[in-house]
Amino acid sequence: MSRMPSLSSPFLLGFDQLERVLDRVAKAGDGYPPYNIERIAPGGGEPERLRITLAVAGFTRDQLDVTVEESQLTIRGRQQDDGETRNFIHRGIAARQFQRVFVLADGMEVIGADLKNGLLSIDLARPEPERIVRRIDIAAQD
Numbered sequence: 001m002s003r004m005p006s007l008s009s010p011f012l013l014g015f016d017q018l019e020r021v022l023d024r025v026a027k028a029g030d031g032y033p034p035y036n037i038e039r040i041a042p043g044g045g046e047p048e049r050l051r052i053t054l055a056v057a058g059f060t061r062d063q064l065d066v067t068v069e070e071s072q073l074t075i076r077g078r079q080q081d082d083g084e085t086r087n088f089i090h091r092g093i094a095a096r097q098f099q100r101v102f103v104l105a106d107g108m109e110v111i112g113a114d115l116k117n118g119l120l121s122i123d124l125a126r127p128e129p130e131r132i133v134r135r136i137d138i139a140a141q142d
Contacts, residue, residue, distance in 0.1 A: 032098055033077070040123075049111070050124040054100065057118035058093060064120060066113050073102040073110060075120070 040049040065076040111123040
């Protein structure tokens with residue numbers, strides 16, 4: 001994977017943390033579990049929303065953990081073998097742990113999560129930011 005160009009331009013002030021975030025995202029997981037991200041158009045006075053859907057077949061609500069810390073959404077799944085001695089001819093469904101991390105932009109809010117038919121859906125809202133124009137007075141140095 002080729003490295004993205006550095007964000008060290010003199011016109012990009014304060015974006016050094018963004019470069020660290022991009023490095024962290026580039027090193028993210030093995031692709032399990034598979035997921036979709038869809039945009040849900042604003043309507044009825046609600047802001048634009050995003051929905052992340054992960055395929056977590058075989059996991060119960062108690063085995064899944066969704067947390068937000070600072071600007072990072074983390075989804076963890078922990079399954080354990082049931083302890084029964086079974087004689088598998090083929091074992092394609094293994095008890096597997098996972099961690100999937102998404103970095104959220106400033107202002108993104110997690111609305112909620114839902115588990116249905118083996119799909120974990122997490123809804124996010126992106127409120128429209130206020131446009132603030134502030135005039136800066138120039139001090140005179142006489």
